[in-house]
Amino acid sequence: GAGVSQSPSNKVTEKGKDVELRCDPISGHTALYWYRQSLGQGLEFLIYFQGNSAPDKSGLPSDRFSAERTGGSVSTLTIQRTQQEDSAVYLCAVGRYQETQYFGPGTRLLVL
Amino acid sequence: AQSVAQPEDQVNVAEGNPLTVKCTYSVSGNPYLFWYVQYPNRGLQFLLKYITGDNLVKGSYGFEAEFNKSQTSFHLKKPSALVSDSALYFCAVRDSQDTGGGNKLTFGTGTQLKVEL
Structure with a gap:
């Protein structure tokens, strides 16, 4: 996706391990979103950052999930004590407030 | 709460024929x-995207979509399909009244489009 990179592109981990996923947007996008795409399902909203405001964490599925955004730019999504049901593609999107969201290529997470 | 429905898991169409991928939505305010x-x-x-204005919206790669408020639909169309159009298509909605909700998008489950020769 234009303007957004994500790393790693693929991640295989063992159940119970922690993982950290990274989203690196180009500057100028004040809004940043994380979504999860599970096999055979649509996209599920996880968390939203807008400028210096408190993030909207309403989509996080459990307290094992957390995210931060440093300096209004790079964001990391952390999943602690991973479970097999966490296996999915994690997508980051950016946009200016109330405008179109542009997605990164995603991180494909597989928990064994 | 906002929601989106894509009633077809898969759409098959022959190359050169018109295609339609269906989407209906539900929101409290304007979509x-x-x-x-x-x-x-x-x-x-x-x-x-449709925000306001003309109900017929033109987009990338020759695609267009028509907003129909009475039927709460936003079907994706293309007059002549190409094999290279084969992909997974997602419809999404945001409620204009959802200013406190982070402007998050609610997505449909996706429709797999297969264009064959």
Whole structure:
């Protein structure tokens, strides 16, 4: 996706391990979103950052999930004590407030 | 709460024929509607959006969509399909009244479009 990179592109981990996923947007996008795409399902909203405001964490599925955004730019999504049901593609999107969201290529997470 | 329905898991069409991918939505206020396309092992690419104005919206790669308020629909169309259009298509909605909700998009479950020779 234009303007957004994500790393790693693929991640295989063992159940119970922690993982950290990274989203690196180009500057100028004040809004940043994380979504999860599970096999055979649509996209599920996880968390939203807008400028210096408190993030909207309403989509996080459990307290094992957390995210931060440093300096209004790079964001990391952390999943602690991973479970097999966490296996999915994690997508980051950016946009200016109330405008179109542009997605990164995603991180494909597989928990064994 | 906002929701989106894409009633067809898969749509098959012959190359050169017109295609339609269906989408209906439900919101409390006015809808902001989007179509995205996803090619295998890729992220989502923005195709087009409806915010306000003309009900017929034109987007990338010859796609267009028609907003129908009375039927709460936003079907994606293309007059002549190409094999290269084969991909997964997602409809999404945001409620204009959802200013406190972070402007998050609610997506449909996706429709797999297969264009054959």
